[in-house]
Amino acid sequence: MSNQQTKTDVILIGAGIMSATLGSMLKELVPDWTITVFERRAGAGEESSNEWNNAGTGHSSLCELNYTVEGPDGSIDISKAVKVNEEYQFSKQFWSYLVNSKRIQNPRDFIVAVPHMSFVQGETDVAFLKKRYEALSENPLFQGMEFSDDPEQLMKWIPLMMKERRIEQPIAATRIESGTDVNFGALTRMLFDHLESNQTDIRFKHQVEDITRARDGSWDLKVQNLDKGTTSHHSAKFVFIGGGGGSLHLLQKSGIPEGKGIxxxxxxxxxxxxxxxxxxxxxxxxxxxxxxxxxxxxxxxxxxxxxxxxxxxxxxxxxxxxxxxxxxxxxxxxxxxxxxxxxxxxxxxxxxxxxxxxxxxxxxxxxxxxxxxxxxxxxxxxxxxxxxxxxxxxxxxxxxxxxxxxxxxxxxxxEVISSADGSIAALLGASPGASTAVSVMLEVIIKCFPQQIKAWESKIKEMIPSYGATLLDNPKLIQDIHTLTDRSLGLTNEAGEYETQKHAFTS
Structure with a gap:
């Protein structure tokens, strides 16, 4: 055991998509800051971010029916759907920036175009889906969505689901080609590879045992090397707790008032x-x-x-x-x-x-x-x-x-829980999670570094062109962003058609 303390500017706890995103954004904003990452597993993205531990949906409200609620008067509230969609656009813009600036390579290794669909059965749910489609179709964020209650059309869209189906009640579906499948595990590993090549100290098989506040306002961490059984001490001006389900225990150990009662x-x-x-x-x-x-x-x-x-x-x-x-x-x-x-x-x-x-x-x-x-x-x-x-x-x-x-x-x-002075923040909760990592980490940056935001604004806009703008007020900006990100990420060809893999469907 060593009592020697290693000092760094930023400590990230957990090597998942959230820490990978925050670390990557901070490296762009302040390249000279030192960053240390502690992860209890042997590699990056082995818990919630791993590709076998989530559905890989690029959550943008194109198909998720629980993001649109039907009111008592029959109207459809699409406010949450719009919010989630806008947040996912932030992620696609930042990923495009990383690809275009050669920070990461081969976007098709982590994102591909896969149509998103909603499918319902029964008269009530079909009526709901049609109203949902009509409400979303008027919004430029959902351009290109189709609706059908024709079994022959559905056979073309989803032959596996329609084969041998006994149609004894109304059925319907919506479809939009601009959906995505995202391998968040692969993306997480790409981001940490880039961070490591830029002098980020990443320590796997290291578990944070305790977090305490120092007199100067910084944070002291007690960290165990799980391989060697040794303990080391580290301090940082800013700590981000991005340990997935493990974040709650570490937030409690920090003792900040904002974490009490959760x-x-x-x-x-x-x-x-x-x-x-x-x-x-x-x-x-x-x-x-x-x-x-x-x-x-x-x-x-x-x-x-x-x-x-x-x-x-x-x-x-x-x-x-x-x-x-x-x-x-x-x-x-x-x-x-x-x-x-x-x-x-x-x-x-x-x-x-x-x-x-x-x-x-x-x-x-x-x-x-x-x-x-x-x-x-x-x-x-x-x-x-x-x-x-x-x-x-x-x-x-x-x-x-x-x-x-x-x-x-x-x-x-x-949800992001942060101290009043912004020196520590923790991410809690689940869906839509990884899809909105960039938006959530931008929230962390704004809450925890308010004095630097003005100086960082131009760089943030370079990484996320729609930052500071309301997309719904600017349909042309929406179209420009879709064109930029989809081509940068290899989701469309030169003609603007989505590059979904071709299949010879058999009925």
């Missing part, structure tokens, strides 16, 4: 995965349905084309599960040790208010493989059990806190 509830995920080429070739889209009554938003069923290591497969799910772990490679004591005197009543209130969710999770855990295959057959009527394997995905920790809606409210979004 709890977390872990939800695990599982996918059914098919890698048989003859089946995979019959489906090329991310198709989202509607969540079951009582299901949490992250459990919206969807059948996705995934491209991992340039090989296509199909994912169906997610099926929710429960584990007291806050990380896939975490501890069985994560949940119980997160309960503190400051959040005990909040956690108890959440338990009392979410009995339906608890019942739903218990039901999900008890499902057999054949029962999961039956759920899959709602999407793929002729699905066979032997063609699909069960894959355990990542853990997501949903925020629990007291809000205007009441004590112990379960939150399903992504």
């Amino acid at each position: 709890g977390g509830f872990p939800v695990s995920g599982l996918f059914m995965v098919c890698q048989k080429p003859d089946i995979v070739a019959k489906h090329h889209a991310k198709v989202y349905g509607k969540a079951a009554v009582g299901a949490p938003p992250m459990s919206v069923p969807h059948l996705d084309t995934r491209v991992i290591d340039q090989k296509e497969s199909l994912f169906f799910g997610p099926f929710a599960g429960f584990s007291p772990k806050f990380l896939k490679f975490g501890s069985m004591f994560d949940l119980i040790t997160s309960v503190k005197p400051g959040n005990l009543t909040t956690m108890l209130a959440a338990g009392a208010k979410n009995l339906q969710l608890t019942k739903y999770l218990i039901g999900q855990v008890m499902l057999s493989k054949e029962q999961r295959i039956e759920a899959l057959r709602e999407f793929v009527p002729d699905a066979k059990s032997e063609d699909w394997d069960l894959v355990v995905a990542g853990q997501r920790v949903q925020i629990i806190k007291d809000t205007a809606a009441g004590k112990g409210t379960l939150q399903f979004g992504t």
